[in-house]
Amino acid sequence: MFWRGVWGYLPANIVQGVVGLLTILIFTRLLSAEDFGRYALAFSVMSLAHVAAFTWLEAAMARFWAAQKPDEMSSHFASVWRTLAIIILAFAPIAALALWMWPVEAPLKLAVAAGLAGVPVRCAAKIAQERFRAAGEVGPAARLDIWTTAGGFAIGVAFALAGAGGAAPLLGLALAPLAALPFILPGEIKQTRDGQVEPGRLRSYAAYGFPLSASLALALALASTDRFLLAAFLDEATVGAYHAAYSLANRTLDVIFIWLGAAGGPALIMALERGGQGALRAAAREQASVFVLIALPAAVGLALVAQPMAEVMIGEDLRTAAASVTPWIAAGAFLAGMTTYYFHQAFTLGRRTGWLLAAMAIPALANLILCLILIPIMGLTGAAAATALSFGVAVFASIALGGRVQPLPFPAEALLRCGAAALLMAAVVSVLPDLGGLAELILKAGAGAATYAVATLMLNAAGVRDHGARLLRHPRLSFLRAAP
Template structure:
C-alpha cells in the first residue's frame, strides 16, 4: 500500500510543490511586505481555528475507517462522525464573531481574518472527504480532490490579489474553491451513513482519540506561528512578511516531500498494524523511515546551500535579501519538524495513545514561546530563527523518547549516518563551485549536489535503494 500511495500521490505533490513555489514567487511580488504579513497572520489564525475546533473529527475519520470496515459498522462510523462535526462546526462563527468584534485589529487584517473564518468550515468538509479516500486506499480520488483544491485556490487567490484585495486574497481563494469541492463531493460522502445511527460509545472513542490529536496540532501551530505573532508585536508586519517569505521558501520546499510520503505512509502503517500486528508494522515503518531520511535529509542540506540564488528567483526584491538569510535556518527546523510529524508522532496515533501527543508537543511549544519572548527583543529576526530551530530539535527528542513508551518505531540509524555522510560530501563539493548568482548558480549547485549525493547512496545501495528504484520503474511500466 505504501508504494502504491507513493506513486499515486506523486502528481499531487508536484502540483503542491509548483503551487507552493508560485505562491512565494507571485504573492511576494503582487503584495507588499505589509500585505504579505497580513496574509501570514490571517492564515495562522485560520489554521488554529480549524485545528482547534474541527481537526479532531478529521483525525478520527482517518484512524478508524479501517477498524469500522473490519467490524462492519461503516454507516454508524459516518453517522456519528458527521453529527460530531456539525456540533463542533457551530462554534466557528461564535469564535470568529468574537475575534472580529473585540480584538484590536486594523482594517486589512480584519478583512483577511473574516475571509479565513468563512473558509474554515468548507475547508474542513473537504478534508474529511480527503481523509476518507486516503484511509480507504482511493488514491486517485484523494489525489484529484487535493489537486483541484490546491491549484484552484491558488489561481483564484492570485486573481483576487491582482484585483487589489490585499492579504485577504489567498484566503478568499481557498474558501471559494473549497466550497465548490464540497458541492461536488459531499452528497457521495453522506451516502456512506445510509442506515447508520449516532453511537454514543463511538462518539466517546472518537473524541477521546481525536481531541488530543487536535490539541497537539494546536501546540504544533503555536510552535510554527508564535514567531510571526511576536515579530508583529515587537517589530512590525513588514518584518512578519519578510520572515514568512523566507520561512515559506524553506518549509514548503521540504513539506512537498514530507506530505507526499506522509499521505502514503500514514494509511499504510495503520493497515499494517490492523492486519499484521506489531511485526508487520515494524517492517513497514523501517522501510518508510529509511525512504524519508534518504529523500529529505539531502533536500534540507541542499536547500540551505542554494538559499541565496533561490531567493533571487523566488522572492520579490523588497524581501529577497532577508528571506535568503531566513531559509537555511528553516531548512534545519523544517527537516526536524517533518521527521517528527510524519514519522515519530505516528507512534501515538497507531497506539491510540493520543494523550501523549499533547505531552510530546507541549515541551517544544512552551520552549518556543519562552525563547521568542527572550530572543526577539534582543536579536530581532535572528532571535525568532534561533528559537524556532532549537524548539523543533527539542520536539524531535521528546517525540522519540515518549514514542518508545507508546508504540516503538524503528530508527534507521545506519541509513541516517550514511545519508548524513553523503550530504556532507555533497555540501563540500557544492561549496567549491563558483557563485555567479541567479538561475545559473541555482542550476549548477542543485545539479552537482544531486549528482554527488545520488551517486554515493546508489553506489552504497543505502537501504536497498537500487531494489526500490527497480520496483518503482517496473510498476510504472506495468501501469503504462
C-alpha cells in the same frame, strides 16, 4: 499500500510543490511587504482555529475507518458528518463575535475573516479526503488535493490583482474546496443514511482526537509564535520577510513529508491492524528510511542555495532578509517533518494521543522561551534559530514518550549513509562559483542533486538500490527489461 500511495500521490504533490513556489514568486510581488505579513498572521489564526475546532473529526475518520466492521461503517460516517454539522453551527457565530471584538486594524481583520470563513469548508473537504486515503482510494484523494491546491492559488491571484490585499490568498483557500464539495459531499453523506450518531463512539473518537488536536495546536503555536512575537517586537514587514523564507524552505520540505505521509500513515495503520507488530516494524523501518533519503538532501540543498533561490523566487523588498534565515528554517522543517509524519505515528497507532499532547507541550514551551530570549537580541535570525532548536527538542521528546506507547524503529543507518552523501553534496556545491540569480541556482542545484544521487547509489543509502530494482520489476516498466 505504501508504495502504491507514494506513486499515486506523486502528481498531487508535484502540483503542491509548484504552487508553493508560485505562491512565493507571485504573492511577494503582488502584495506589499505589510500585506504579505498580514496574510502570514491571518494564515496562522486560520490554522489554529481549524485545528482547535475540527481536526479531531478528520483524525477520527483517518484512524478508525480501517477498524470498522461492515455493519458499523454507516454509524462511523453518521457520527463524523452529523457532528461536523453541529460544530459548524457553533463555530460560525463564535468566530464572527471574536473577530468583531478583536482590536486590530481593518486590513488584518479582513484577512483573518477570509481565513476563518473557509475553515468549515476546508474541514469538510479534508474529512472526505481522509476517507479516500484510509480506503486506499488514491485517485480521488489526489484529484481533490490537486484541485484545492491549484484552484485555490488561481482564485487567490485573481483576488490579489483585484486589490484584496492580505485576504487574497485566503479567499482562494476558502473558495476552491467550496467548489469541490458538490462533487464529493453527496457520496459521503449517502453513507450515513442507515447510521446513527452513537455517543459511545463519539466519546472514543474525542478521547483519541482531542489530544491530537491539542498537540497539533501546540505544533502550530510552535511554528507561529515567532510571527506574532516578530510583529510585537518589530513590524509586519519583518513578519512578511520571515514568512517568505518560511514558505520557501518549510513548504518545500512539507510538500515532501505530506506526500510520503499521505501514503505512509494509512499504510502503517493497515499494517498494524491486519499484520500485527511484525508487519508494523517492517513497514515503519522502510518508511523512515525513505523519509530520510528524500527529505534530508532537500533540507541541505535549500540551505546551500538560499541566496540565489531568494533572488529568483522572492520580491526585492523581502529577499535579503529571507535568504539570511533560510538555512535555519530548512533545518527546522526537516526536524518538524520527521517528528510529525514519522515519530508521532507512535501515538496515533497506539491510540494514546494524550501522550502526543505532552510530547508537543515541551517544545512549544521551549520555543516561547527561546523566542523571547533570541528575538530581542538577534531579530529575524533569532526567531528562525529558536524554531529550529525547538523542533530538535520535539524530536527527542517524541522518541522518548512514543517509545512508551508504540516503539518505532529509529532510522540510524539511513541517517548515517544519507548524511554522508549530503556532506559530499555540500562539499561539491561549496566550491562552485557564485554567479547570482537563476544561473547560480541551476548550477548548484543540478550539481548537488547529481552528486547526491551518485553517492547514495554507491552507499546504497536507505536501500536505494533495492528500491530501484523493485521499481524496475513493476509491470508498467517491463519495456526497460526487454532484451535489445
